[in-house]
Amino acid sequence: MEDGMSGFCIKARGGGNGSTGTKCGRWNPTTEQVKVLTDLFRSGLRTPSTDQIQKISTQLSFYGKIESKNVFYWFQNHKARERQKRRRVSIDDKDFIRQDQQEKVSSAKHFAEIHEVSEPERVIETLQLFPLNSFDESEKLRLHANEYFMDTTAYSYNFGTEMDHPPLDLRLSFL
Amino acid sequence: MEDGMSGFCIKARGGGNGSTGTKCGRWNPTTEQVKVLTDLFRSGLRTPSTDQIQKISTQLSFYGKIESKNVFYWFQNHKARERQKRRRVSIDDKDFIRQDQQEKVSSAKHFAEIHEVSEPERVIETLQLFPLNSFDESEKLRLHANEYFMDTTAYSYNFGTEMDHPPLDLRLSFL
DNA sequence: AGACTATGAATGAAGG
DNA sequence: CCTTCATTCATAGTCT
Numbered sequence: 001m002e003d004g005m006s007g008f009c010i011k012a013r014g015g016g017n018g019s020t021g022t023k024c025g026r027w028n029p030t031t032e033q034v035k036v037l038t039d040l041f042r043s044g045l046r047t048p049s050t051d052q053i054q055k056i057s058t059q060l061s062f063y064g065k066i067e068s069k070n071v072f073y074w075f076q077n078h079k080a081r082e083r084q085k086r087r088r089v090s091i092d093d094k095d096f097i098r099q100d101q102q103e104k105v106s107s108a109k110h111f112a113e114i115h116e117v118s119e120p121e122r123v124i125e126t127l128q129l130f131p132l133n134s135f136d137e138s139e140k141l142r143l144h145a146n147e148y149f150m151d152t153t154a155y156s157y158n159f160g161t162e163m164d165h166p167p168l169d170l171r172l173s174f175l
Numbered sequence: 176m177e178d179g180m181s182g183f184c185i186k187a188r189g190g191g192n193g194s195t196g197t198k199c200g201r202w203n204p205t206t207e208q209v210k211v212l213t214d215l216f217r218s219g220l221r222t223p224s225t226d227q228i229q230k231i232s233t234q235l236s237f238y239g240k241i242e243s244k245n246v247f248y249w250f251q252n253h254k255a256r257e258r259q260k261r262r263r264v265s266i267d268d269k270d271f272i273r274q275d276q277q278e279k280v281s282s283a284k285h286f287a288e289i290h291e292v293s294e295p296e297r298v299i300e301t302l303q304l305f306p307l308n309s310f311d312e313s314e315k316l317r318l319h320a321n322e323y324f325m326d327t328t329a330y331s332y333n334f335g336t337e338m339d340h341p342p343l344d345l346r347l348s349f350l
Numbered sequence: 351a352g353a354c355t356a357t358g359a360a361t362g363a364a365g366g
Numbered sequence: 367c368c369t370t371c372a373t374t375c376a377t378a379g380t381c382t
Contacts, residue, residue: 026358026377031373047370052268073359081357161286201362222367229372248363256361321367 032063036096037074046079050074202245206240212249221254223247 020174027036040048048056048071057068204212215223215231223231232243242261 028358050262053263069260070358072263074357076370077357077359080369084372091310155380203374204364216366251367252361252363254356259368 027066029066029070029074030064033060033066036060037071037078041075041078046075048075204249205238205242208235209230211235212253213251216250216253221250223250237300250290 010162036102037060045052053068053071053075057066057071060066212231212235220227228243228246228250232241232246235241235246
């Protein structure tokens with residue numbers, strides 16, 4: 001809706017070259033950015049927090065245009081596809097019965113909890129993750145002010161006239 | 176998940192445009208449904224009560240298969256993502272020019288489906304909400320105790336040596 | 351040129 | 367309410 005799009009840049013990122021990615025419309029990561037992200041992922045980072053996303057994004061912005069959401073999406077996608085790929089393989093290698101593997105994969109619910117799946121490699125670079133601050137549980141504050149329940153409320157909705165439909169009238173004044 | 180699956184729908188997009196949505200397994204809202212929901216949201220409805228959800232669901236069922244929980248989830252997600260988006264953008268555009276783009280991420284769907292949504296802002300038909308319940312963004316007061324690690328943390332990143340690039344140093348102590 | 355693939359982006363559904 | 371997972375849409379890049 002009202003997509004401003006902020007202009008369209010038409011340029012492809014030179015693969016590794018200094019040509020800063022000028023590709024808009026959809027984030028096109030540079031090879032450097034991908035490398036950093038991949039390394040971070042391989043180093044164990046799977047779901048960065050908002051702050052981490054922020055920082056990563058800021059650092060990566062040096063190599064080209066990037067937003068926080070790009071980092072966010074990248075990790076989401078990468079993780080999801082890693083898992084998806086793994087699952088795919090596990091189902092696929094039923095072709096050759098190498099070994100009896102009656103794994104109960106159908107209950108795919110509580111097996112994708114923490115990091116332990118894809119970490120066959122060691123941590124190469126000198127990448128120090130966050131010191132694992134776990135005391136962020138201090139945000140359990142809840143203010144109950146959402147009960148904006150008014151007794152005489154009436155939603156009277158009226159559609160446009162571009163389509164035929166029953167007159168919708170969300171009248172909630174009965175309660 | 177106990178494989179309830181609650182039935183598989185077979186219906187296409189009720190709006191007469193089944194661009195790609197002829198696949199179900201999960202609720203696939205029609206453009207009309209989305210429009211109504213969006214309008215309601217933009218009108219200030221954030222957390223509809225059970226009754227309201229019921230009403231909305233019933234009314235929207237005209238446009239296609241829908242359940243109450245769909246409405247519930249829709250509002251939950253929409254609200255959460257609106258906030259999340261806002262937070263992310265606001266923080267990360269500090270680096271570049273602060274272009275006002277609050278609705279940047281357009282939900283532009285497939286072309287074949289956009290036929291009647293050609294207008295950018297056709298919203299606000301005749302929609303009577305509660306007696307002028309002015310909701311502001313008065314909930315940014317979330318305490319952010321995210322500044323726990325300052326100088327004790329340092330992303331000391333070290334690249335490989337495959338390509339030449341400026342020495343990246345993900346030091347998170349700049350915040 | 352079209353199909354194919356990889357992947358960015360979006361969102362429904364839950365979990366907590 | 368916040369975070370996460372799964373599925374899907376959309377498209378840049380590539381292959382044949």
